[in-house]
Amino acid sequence: MGIYYTKLAFLSLWKTRYMSLLAIIVIAVGIAATMTTYTINYMMTKDPLPSKSDSLHLVRLNNWSPEVIYGNRDEEHAPIYMSVQDAVNLIRHDKAQAHIPIAGFKDMLKLPSQDAIDAKMTFVRASTRDFFSSFEVPFLYGSSWPKGSDQSGEQVVVISKKLNEQLFEGKDSIGQLIELGEHQFTIVGVIDDWFVLPRFYGESTRAFKSPRDIFVPFQTQLNLEFWSPNVQAFECWKDAENASVAAFWASECIWVYFWVQLNNELEKDAYMDFLDSYVEQQKSLGRFQRPTLNELQSPAEYLKEREAYSSDSEIAVWLAICFFALCLLNAMSIIMTKFQSKAGEVALRRAVGASSVDLIQQYMIETGIIGLIGGLLGLLLSQICLFLSSQLYTHLSKDIMAMSVQLMIVTVLLSVVSSLIFGLFPIVKAIRVQPATQLKSL
Amino acid sequence: MKDLLPILKSLKSNFGASSLFILQVAITFTILVNAVYLALDKRESIGRASGLDEQNVFYIATNLPVDEAARAGMLDQDLANLRALSGVEFASVSSGVPLSGWGRFLEVATEPDSRYDTFSGYYGGDLNLLSAFGVQLVAGNRFSPSSELNVRTDGHKDAIDIMITKPLAQSLYADEWEQVVGKTIYIDKKPQRVVGVIDKLQAAWPTWVVVEHVVLAPVKEADAMVYYIIRTQLGQQSDVMEKALAYLMSFHGRKIDKIETFEQVKASAYSAENAASNTLFGVIGGLLMVTALGIFGQSRYSIIKRTKLIGIRRAMGASKGQIIRYFVLENLVLCSIGIVIGIIAAIVLSNAFSNAFSLGTVPASYMVLGTLSTILLGQVAVLYPAFKASQLSPAIATRTV
């Protein structure tokens, strides 16, 4: 029966082709609007690392002036970042599965063979090798640097696929040298395409930008005194001893985000205990004179607290859904017009013994096909819209404007299902004709 | 108006199709009003004046590639040479660039011991900074040459004389804002004297609530990184940018961190708002198109369905004008019902948005304009089908359809 109905449906679609086309276009436009906005919103608010969302934690220590509450808030809350000395201490105590400081700087990058004039100002991320394993960064060539590099601060780098293409035309560049500022670094790894959205681990205001293109050990940044005051926000409640970078490293200025990986509640509890004892010990040295408010925060909690999510994308989804409803109502009235001309056929089929269920099935296949074609066209349109958005939304990473296979399937299903539902009323209206009244005048 | 009764009757007998039409108008109205409000809201923040001579200002972020002790000297040398370039009106050093997303903020208080009254952005530079930005003084005086200070960093801590923006003055002293001139206020708990009030200048963060609050101080910072603000004569900008770069790059170890015109700064500062408002305008365009199509299609449908009826009316002496009037009036009635529902829905949606996303609610004037444009849209879309209906021959009445 299905094949027969499908054949009938195509015949009927062809007979009323302009109307069918109009319905398909209207549905496609609605689908495209909804799925484009939904994709953007979904990509912006999704869990960036589902396998690690329970085990990664931002460490927050209440290091601030004894006189005022941090941020002048009513309710006291530990800062989101910490001082260099605390980050170094926590790594040295080695009480978590993984320690991931998030620091960085920018400097002029070039190949040793290039002239100084060709050097490009480049943002550099400084962290530890745990960054790559805990954040599940895939490697194209080589691997992260060894543990020894983290401890001694070796001049090694991991670069992105994009940078590798720019500098080495995509070839395996392991062992090659690059220059950052005055210093030479050896490439030990090239990472593959890595989509981490939202980019939860650093400043929340940059959560929707792509990751940086170059990574060095945190200790290396400290050793070589790489410091750019306008890369990462920093706050100081007490001035550094003097103007030198070394003094800044030793100061109470806070700016290093510090993530740890703790695989279960037990480890988490143990780490909290450790943090308490660490702060107690530091208090005895005269530091941390505010109440102890240690905190381990999950990526989702952190992003939410920092209001990283823009409400614009969510508003757009709601508007698009309203718009889609409008398109469906519109398609519904077009389908109704289409089926108006079917009164005669309905009557005839009823006369030769088709039950109303038979006819509902037959016409639902027709509306289903409209939905299917509309969905496929809508999918195509939404890809175009996403491409246009990636051109328009220059402040967001292009990775946001990508639809997963699941979303593509959802797109088509949504179109078919909603067309079936909204097509039902015109169908029921069409087959409600009295067969007897139609046959005579046909 | 004698058509009104038959219209209402046919509305009742045609309940399905009519309610579909009404629902479409209602939804269109709801989206239209909210989307236009949101889009214009975004546009408004983009359109706010920064206080700068926007088209003639550019900046260069660069280092001072000498020992710390020699930096102040190099800064003065750079400024003198930049000023000497032809096409340059003013060149100055600043601790930051408006709307660039990177800057310092201060706590401002009128009393020494109070916590803080408000926040403010901060720029420190030489005496020329006011002119280099192109901002207007509205009260008090310019900085006296003797008040200029040289520091390495954190100039706001050393400032003695300051200027503030009018919005900041108003937030501190309301209507008596002009009296702030000569008063001492407390910046990060340090007493500083206000010598003048400038009309308008924006802080570094475009979405900040107090983006119009700025404190300006004659304190030059000769840090690792400096910002040169250069205001050029009209039309000379790209020329001057090239020459300035050539000059700066003549020093060994010079790093150009960034060189951008203020228009570029502003465009990237508002890229999110810009993109959002463009998307919203896209949605509005699509919305109007789909709705117009829908009204057009449905009017055609209802007219085809009533072909015979129209023929009979024509045969019985209705003029073409009367037929057109009938359908136009019917459209008006349906649209009006849709709009009434739409107004309620728009208020509900707007309140939901303002609760969920802390936005303002749509003002009544939007409802009025929305009503007018929806009715206009409906009338335009119905005109052609109504005209076609009036062209039907009265002879149809005698045929069996």
Add this chain to the structure above:
Amino acid sequence: MLRMSKLAKTYRTDEIKTSALCPFDLEVKQGEFVAVVGPSGSGKTTFLNITGLLEQASEGQYWLDGVEVSTLGDKDKSRLRNEKIGFVFQSFNLIPELNIYDNVEMPLRYRKLSAAQRKERVEQALEQVGLAKRQSHFPSQLSGGQQQRVAIARALAGSPSFLLADEPTGNLDSKMASGVMSLLKEINQKGTTIIMVTHDLSQVAFASRVIEVKDGVINDVENYAQEIA
């Protein structure tokens, strides 16, 4: 095979009750060729619609092959129409976008038959009306007479208990009409019961029995042609 007892039809609007058919009893036996005659507006079509299960009688009982049908639901009625009744309409009512084969096959689609079984029946039916070679043509490519033959083949394909024909020659010229009438006669002689509404006296002669409907009253007429004369 078809028995009606005290069957009647009244139409009801808000205030007025109109009687379309007065209560009547009727029995049609296997193999009869019944002509239903009467002036327009007399209730012929109502009678045909009730007989064809397209309309519900207001009162009385109706047995079709021993099954009481007046209380059946939509699904059962549809099945009965499909299996027991073949319709032939004045305006043929072929579906223009389907070819001849598909048009004839249509009623069989609502039965559980294999493709081969359907093919056999369609071909047999088309053979019977002499259009076996026109299977892949579309209705618009045929003459009116041929179209009506297709409609008859469609009615026959389901091997119904009886054919219901509503002015089957009303839209045809006299030459084509006589062709269609002899086809119907032939079908009747092979054993299919036919009930035909007509106002054409020349066709009454083909019938073995004549029923007259007048102002909603149904009567058997013994010798109709003579009576008219």
